Amino acid sequence: MGLEFATINRVNGHVGWQKLLIQPLVLLTLIFLMGRAAFAQGNPYLARLGERPISVRIATCAVSGGFAHLYTALENNLFDKYGFKMEHVFIRGSGPALAALMADEIQFLYCAADATLPSLAAGIDVKLVAAPLVKLPYVLVTRKEIRRMEDLKGKALGVARAGDLSDRLSRAMVKRFNVPDVAMRPIGGSQNERYQAMVANLVQGVVITPPIDVRAKNDGYNVLYRLIDMDIPFIYSSLHASSRVVRERPEVVQRMVAAFAEAIYYVHKNPGKTKAAIASVMRTKDEEALQVSYNVYTKDIVDRRMIVPAQAVADSLDLYRSLGTPVKRKAEDIYDNSFVNNLEKSGFQQELWGR
Numbered sequence: 561m562g563l564e565f566a567t568i569n570r571v572n573g574h575v576g577w578q579k580l581l582i583q584p585l586v587l588l589t590l591i592f593l594m595g596r597a598a599f600a601q602g603n604p605y606l607a608r609l610g611e612r613p614i615s616v617r618i619a620t621c622a623v624s625g626g627f628a629h630l631y632t633a634l635e636n637n638l639f640d641k642y643g644f645k646m647e648h649v650f651i652r653g654s655g656p657a658l659a660a661l662m663a664d665e666i667q668f669l670y671c672a673a674d675a676t677l678p679s680l681a682a683g684i685d686v687k688l689v690a691a692p693l694v695k696l697p698y699v700l701v702t703r704k705e706i707r708r709m710e711d712l713k714g715k716a717l718g719v720a721r722a723g724d725l726s727d728r729l730s731r732a733m734v735k736r737f738n739v740p741d742v743a744m745r746p747i748g749g750s751q752n753e754r755y756q757a758m759v760a761n762l763v764q765g766v767v768i769t770p771p772i773d774v775r776a777k778n779d780g781y782n783v784l785y786r787l788i789d790m791d792i793p794f795i796y797s798s799l800h801a802s803s804r805v806v807r808e809r810p811e812v813v814q815r816m817v818a819a820f821a822e823a824i825y826y827v828h829k830n831p832g833k834t835k836a837a838i839a840s841v842m843r844t845k846d847e848e849a850l851q852v853s854y855n856v857y858t859k860d861i862v863d864r865r866m867i868v869p870a871q872a873v874a875d876s877l878d879l880y881r882s883l884g885t886p887v888k889r890k891a892e893d894i895y896d897n898s899f900v901n902n903l904e905k906s907g908f909q910q911e912l913w914g915r
Contacts, residue, residue, distance in 0.1 A: 604906055605818035607643030614812060617647045621657040621671035623750055623841060624769055625853035626797045629692055630670050631837040632830070633823035642819040652750070653724070658684050661802050668816060673795035673868075675725040677876050683888045685803040688895040690817045691868040692824055693796035695861035698729055698787040701776040702765035703758060706784065709737040716743040718754040718763035726754070729767050729787060736790055770856045771842060771849030778846070788861075793875035795868065796861060806896055817899040818908060821866060825912050827858050834858065864913065865904070868895040 607613070616639075620627050630648070633639060639646045649666065651657040654675040660666045662684065669676075673688055680686055706712060712734070719727040727744055734742045747757045754766045755776065765784070768776075773783050799820055801813050827834045835850040844850065874891040881887050903909050 603818075603908065603911070605815045605908070606641055611643055613640075613645040614643055615645045615647070616668065616812075616816070617649055617666040618668040618670060619649045619651045619657050619660060619666045621651055621654045621669065621675065623650065623752075624797075625771055625838050625842060626672070626693060626697060626769055626857055627670055627841075628834055628838050628853065628857045629797075629820065629823040629827050631841050632827050632834045633819065635837040635840070636826070636830075636833060638823055638826060639819050642815045644815070644819070653720070655679065658686060658800075661686055661800060664802070664805075667801070667805060667812075669800040670797060671800060672725060673798035673800075674728075674876065676798075676800060677795070677873070677894070678723075678880055678885050680894045681877050681880055681885065681887045681889055683886075686800050687803050687806050687893075688795070688798045688868045688873075689801050689806065689813055689899050690799040690820055690866040691795050692798070692820060692863060692866050693857065693861045694794070694863050694869055694872070695796065696729075696788045696790065696792070696794045697769050697796060697856050697861055698767050699769070699773045699783055700730075700733060700765055700767050700785040700787070701755070701758070701773055702782045702784045703761065704780055704782065706764055707782060709739055709785065712739050712742050712765060714741045715764040716745045716762075718747040718757045718766040719744050720748055720754065721746045726767055732792060733767070733785065733787060733790065771838070771844060771846065771853040774846060774849035774852050775844070778848075793872040793879065795872050795876075797857075798868065799866075810899075814899050814902060817866070818903060821864075821900075821903055821909065822912060824858075824862065824864055824866070831858075865909065866900045867897055868900075870895070870897075 618630070620630065634646060634648055651660055654671055657669050657671055658676060658679055661669045673691060676686070702712070706715065717730045719730055721727065722744070730744055745763050747754045747763065751768045751772055755768060755772055757763050758766050767787065777783055799817065806813055831854055835854055838853050839845060839850055870891065873894055877887050877891050
């Protein structure tokens with residue numbers, strides 16, 4: 561049954577009524593297209609007609625489902641309409657990635673803020689300008705014989721290197737449960753490589769992120785603990801820019817932040833395309849693993865507003881001081897929420913998500 565609309569029909573000077581029958585699917589399509597057109601017209605951050613694209617290199621510091629929003633946006637050319645010609649590069653580790661950002665070899669970095677915050681606190685002149693993910697997605701997976709935290713006594717956990725995020729999280733977890741004589745063994749490499757070290761019994765457990773936990777479970781290993789239950793201050797996938805770029809090219813930063821905001825919306829509305837993007841990067845076809853990744857990174861720990869939580873930054877700096885890490889910058893100098901706040905003030909977020 562269609563929907564009937566009456567229109568005025570003038571024939572030979574006589575006014576009559578004509579009924580138009582519009583099928584519901586056609587009507588919904590028209591409403592959607594009109595809404596998207598209105599959004600595009602009211603979006604102040606899109607590229608102007610005839611504008612030359614801005615070449616941008618954006619790096620990730622790991623291979624993780626936690627970067628799903630970026631992967632999906634790149635795969636579906638979402639950045640194009642914001643005037644960007646994007647190049648994605650992978651730089652292993654937060655230290656080298658921050659060095660590349662400072663040298664302008666890359667213009668943006670998408671990385672776990674908790675991995676970069678110690679360097680930012682110590683004086684690296686980089687700012688967090690958006691934080692889409694703000695909780696701990698990490699889990700501890702262990703070998704089959706490790707069924708309780710107490711079983712880790714005298715065993716080893718695999719970490720990337722001393723002092724990095726995997727090392728700090730592993731130490732915090734062991735301390736929380738007061739398990740003695742647990743060694744932190746630097747393995748280097750990616751999470752997949754550290755997982756393989758556990759499979760080979762070089763270490764007895766590793767802290768990893770989804771979807772590797774699903775793989776571990778399917779391989780018969782134990783998903784022993786979810787670190788989100790530790791309730792420690794944490795900021796995960798975040799957009800970084802050098803303070804110089806923030807100062808000298810704020811319009812470029814603003815557009816990039818707007819593009820990430822739309823990426824969050826796009827991923828929310830397109831689970832199939834998101835899982836396809838994760839599958840391509842993570843090289844997995846496991847539907848359960850892809851669904852877990854989608855649920856965790858686009859629902860459980862996402863913040864649509866992308867506000868960098870000031871208290872979490874301050875709490876993290878206090879934690880670093882207590883651990884002896886040099887802290888030379890104030891918390892408020894490490895992040896800049898003006899760009900995400902502008903999205904609210906301009907009505908961008910409201911137009912994107914609706915009231």
